[in-house]
Amino acid sequence: MTDRQKLRIGLFGYGVVGQGLHDVLNSSCGFKADIVRICVKDPSKKRRIPMEHFTFNKYDILDDESVNLIVELINDPVAAYEIVTEAMKRGKNVVSANKTMIASHFRELVELQEKYNVSFLYEASAGASIPIIRNLEEYYDNELLHSLRGILNGSTNYILTKMHNGNIPFQQALSEAIELGFAESDPTLDIDGWDAKYKLCIITGHAYGLFLDPDEVFHYGIRNISRFDIRYAKEKGLKIKLVPFVGKTDDNTITSFVLPRFISPEKYLYNVDNEYNGVITEAAFADKQFFCGKGAGGHATGSAVLSDISANSYGYRYEYKKFRQGIVTDYTRDYKIEIYLRYKNDADRELFKFAEISEQFTSKTWNYVIGVVNLRNLYELREQLPSMDVFIINTGRRDLNNVDPPLAGRAATEGFI
Numbered sequence: 425m426t427d428r429q430k431l432r433i434g435l436f437g438y439g440v441v442g443q444g445l446h447d448v449l450n451s452s453c454g455f456k457a458d459i460v461r462i463c464v465k466d467p468s469k470k471r472r473i474p475m476e477h478f479t480f481n482k483y484d485i486l487d488d489e490s491v492n493l494i495v496e497l498i499n500d501p502v503a504a505y506e507i508v509t510e511a512m513k514r515g516k517n518v519v520s521a522n523k524t525m526i527a528s529h530f531r532e533l534v535e536l537q538e539k540y541n542v543s544f545l546y547e548a549s550a551g552a553s554i555p556i557i558r559n560l561e562e563y564y565d566n567e568l569l570h571s572l573r574g575i576l577n578g579s580t581n582y583i584l585t586k587m588h589n590g591n592i593p594f595q596q597a598l599s600e601a602i603e604l605g606f607a608e609s610d611p612t613l614d615i616d617g618w619d620a621k622y623k624l625c626i627i628t629g630h631a632y633g634l635f636l637d638p639d640e641v642f643h644y645g646i647r648n649i650s651r652f653d654i655r656y657a658k659e660k661g662l663k664i665k666l667v668p669f670v671g672k673t674d675d676n677t678i679t680s681f682v683l684p685r686f687i688s689p690e691k692y693l694y695n696v697d698n699e700y701n702g703v704i705t706e707a708a709f710a711d712k713q714f715f716c717g718k719g720a721g722g723h724a725t726g727s728a729v730l731s732d733i734s735a736n737s738y739g740y741r742y743e744y745k746k747f748r749q750g751i752v753t754d755y756t757r758d759y760k761i762e763i764y765l766r767y768k769n770d771a772d773r774e775l776f777k778f779a780e781i782s783e784q785f786t787s788k789t790w791n792y793v794i795g796v797v798n799l800r801n802l803y804e805l806r807e808q809l810p811s812m813d814v815f816i817i818n819t820g821r822r823d824l825n826n827v828d829p830p831l832a833g834r835a836a837t838e839g840f841i
């Protein structure tokens with residue numbers, strides 16, 4: 425076994441996750457790491473520990489040679505990028521939970537680790553307490569992974585749960601998610617699906633070895649959900665969840681997107697409620713697996729940060745095995761999806777270029793249509809969608825794209841989740 429390195433931590437950020445980590449570290453038996461200094465932005469903010477622990481100058485930590493691990497838990501992705509890259513250039517190992525920053529600079533951050541021979545761990549950045557990245561790295565390195573989908577945003581899952589179970593209005597449920605510390609400091613990242621997309625891009629790097637530019641991936645959130653959509657789902661015995669998806673379309677190609685999705689009661693994700701996240705993998709040999717755990721909140725996220733800190737003390741590094749295998753080389757948006765579209769104007773509906781229509785309804789107050797669209801077309805509409813009076817839900821129908829079943833594994837044809 426590798427000798428454990430004594431860790432002297434420089435912590436950046438003391439918000440929900442920073443304080444959560446502090447609690448988790450203080451209560452963890454058997455693992456001791458010193459937090460040497462904590463760097464925060466706002467000198468006027470009241471803190472729950474004495475001010476002598478804090479600094480407002482990042483170089484007090486970055487230039488301290490006794491600090492051998494930087495833990496970055498701030499909100500601002502630009503400042504986080506500067507801290508993380510400066511730390512790596514000084515030969516310091518880094519743990520981060522900043523999904524926006526990691527997804528936006530993924531390939532460069534992977535290269536910097538190699539160049540400066542440092543470790544960069546970020547389990548908390550996707551699925552918070554669920555150890556999905558390490559599982560993909562260690563457990564799925566030789567698997568033919570057909571697809572991965574799930575719930576990766578705790579705030580939207582909390583909002584959708586409250587709207588479904590208690591008929592609580594969207595704005596009230598969002599305020600609760602903010603109050604409980606689940607939402608981003610800019611909650612549009614949650615409700616418009618950005619946060620889920622960044623997490624999906626990070627997971628894709630480990631699941632398939634492609635470091636996607638997040639701008640290439642279609643995402644659509646829950647901002648425009650209405651009581652009609654909830655009513656429709658409830659009448660059919662379904663729930664609506666925000667479900668990111670990444671999957672193979674052939675041996676070397678993947679597709680991915682973030683869309684709300686109908687979930688029926690026999691599916692794993694149906695009972696993943698409130699701030700919980702759930703991830704389902706479908707693979708040729710392991711078949712389907714389901715991971716579930718708290719996806720937001722200080723202690724849940726702090727637990728994943730602690731696990732990275734501990735792994736760091738043993739010298740653990742991600743090896744990016746799928747990237748090095750280089751099997752998946754292409755990305756496509758040419759992919760059929762069956763959607764429910766709630767709309768007001770026929771002109772809006774026309775923009776979606778429906779190919780097959782299986783159900784439609786019109787009334788004085790609302791209309792909907794269920795049919796097949798191409799992801800390419802949704803992507804073309806991406807900028808106008810948030811301001812249109814429509815709402816889109818993936819129905820989850822599975823048999824639209826002729827994905828090769830022997831490659832895809834049995835699960836692909838059985839309609840799990």
Ligand code: HSE
Nearest residue numbers: 577578579606607608
């Ligand atoms: N705002 C995020 C969420 C926090 O709601 O999932 C955890 O990444």
